[in-house]
Amino acid sequence: MNLAIMIGRPGVLVVTGLLIFALLLAPLLTADLAFAEAPGSGQRPMDFILVHSGDCKEACIEWVSAEGKISADTPKLFAALLKSLNGRKLPIVIQSGGGDVNAALAVGRMIRKAGLETEIGRTQLKDCPTLNPRCQETVSDNDWSEGVVRAGGAYCLSACPFLFAGGSVRVAARNAYLGVHQITTVRQEYEADGSKRKIVKETTSTKLYPALRRELAVYFDQMGISNDVFAMIASAIPQDMHIIQTDDALKSGLLTKVSTDGELGVVVCGSAANAQCQQDSAGKLRTPANLGSVQSERTTRAPEGPYEDKSCYDVNRAYESTHDAGRHLSKIYGVPPDGPPKLRQELQAMDGYIFARSGSGIWKRSKRTVVRTTLDDRTGQPIFTACRYQGVEDINGEHALRYWALWRRHGWEAFVNVWISKSSGRNVQVLSHYRQGLGESSYPVELETESYDRGTVLEPEDLFVRQEQLRRVQGPVQAP
Structure with a gap:
């Protein structure tokens, strides 16, 4: 994550033919706070897709798929989504490598205000190839897309956990990935060059900027998350990633529930639904036929080398x-x-x-x-x-x-x-x-x-x- 501070120094401005020496004293904090690149950060900007799985005349699973890099436009897109939901409370199923921190915090606050759950999951739309699971040609602009959602292997990294923290309930599987790393502060000194500013010196630091630390501390407190997250952020350099263990995520409050593949999304019972659907919907109990214990498939022998x-x-x-x-x-x-x-x-x-x-x-x-x-x-x-x-x-x-x-x-x-x-x-x-x-x-x-x-x-x-x-x-x- 990069934090830019611009510090002025003596420069020359040309105004109506006169030379004026200016000393720009007030440091400026840019709004573009972005984590370093993480897996998947070469992806498209984050978008939001309404997805269902199953026959909704009887019963189906519905969710909002949120995937891609968090950008300055993400809050505006999410606000439009909330308006289209018209008060419906669908879980936000997220997979992202990070992006703009201010945008992540803004969306997190909107999620909390709307009382929505957040879940870490990856969406595979129907008829999309494995390497492009949310292919744009299958996305319907004004309607629902069909697909499946999986918890295993999904990730929420860098700035994404800030967005994820907004959920009233925060859900992830033990084999999903929640990760953070240090923040990089970039200090830029510049001088006036005509009507433009010219950067003459740039220094970087991994020390957490006090103003941002205070803002994050307030945000974590509002979301019911302990300050233990700061230690997690500090434990990995910007080029690395601290993958938060499930027990630590639960202890800090960043995670409130551990899920399986059968527990993402929300069950919606259609007009032809039976009583069992109503029971499953109330308890979010889903056990797909292809879901089961696979621990016996694994090898548990000790490693060969020290x-x-x-x-x-x-x-x-x-x-x-x-x-x-x-x-x-x-x-x-x-x-x-x-x-x-x-x-x-x-x-x-x-x-x-x-x-x-x-x-x-x-x-x-x-x-x-x-x-x-x-x-x-x-x-x-x-x-x-x-x-x-x-x-x-x-x-x-x-x-x-x-x-x-x-x-x-x-x-x-x-x-x-x-x-x-x-x-x-x-x-x-x-x-x-x-x-x-x-x-x-x-x-x-x-x-x-x-x-x-x-x-x-x-x-x-x-x-x-x-x-x-x-x-x-x-x-x-x-x-x-």
Whole structure:
């Protein structure tokens, strides 16, 4: 989160041909307070969608989906939503990587005044692809959209917890993510340059500015949240994130209820509803057929190495098993904010060699090394940390265990979702959201898919034959 203070210094102003020396003494506090980039912060600005799941003639679940980066326009959009609700009390289901703090506080106050609940959840609209779950073409401007809502894996980070705090009841699952980090204060000294101001010096500090601290303290008190949150904010540098444990969130009052996937949204009984619907609606009791205990799917063995994060046992074993698989094909796609994924790199592992190419360039061969550790060979630190199990999902017809984790390697950092095959224990796909400036490529989001079908992995001689054929037709192909 950036806090800007502009301090004046002697400058020269030209007024009707006269030179006037001006000393600007009063510091100015900008209204644009924004957290540093977090996963998903490359997303669209936050918008609000009315969503339902099920047949509303009998009974359905309804909620307001609020996802995206919190901006200066968010309070105005939310005020319009409240007006359209005409007093109806639907829960606000939130997923956001943060944004403008003033806007988050303003929306939080509006939520509290309206007496609405807030819930951390991710919405998947009907007929939208996995990589774009709230695709705009399925959103109805003046009507309800159809979809499902899930608690597991959803996140509310940086400035988002301030907005979330406005709920009269604040709900999140144990495998959702609520995170904060330090505030960065930016002090700017400037001088007058004609009719404009020119910045001549800029300094930054992670010390919490007193005026903002007082404002946040008042806000937390109004929302029934303890000042323990300040210690949580101070515990992580601006480039990192303090993921608040569920028990700590409950103790501080930031969270008031722990949910499951079956408890987000509100049950609405239609004209054809039976008595059971009325009972479920009153108690918010919902148990979808696909919801159940999945703890038995997980491996609970102890970590193999002294430095391995014990929560990441399954992820680490899948990482090693994938890299050591006899033959497999990896495809890495860059995922732009808008538009389809673009193939960035292909890797084909065959026996003792790895064949790689970028885009449609030439294949390059290198010797294959067996992966025996999940530690970064440069730092000696774990590559995967803070892993959390999300449940079982179907990926291209294959049942896969989904995990969320922090990933660090060779100075790069990302929040990742890993899908591991239940049958083979190998990775099926990995979706990575890189921290700003710490990505392996120019794409902030990357998707890596794995195939272990030997028929899709060409023999080395076939690669060279195909490459030679391309040379004859197109001429020499240079590596990008």
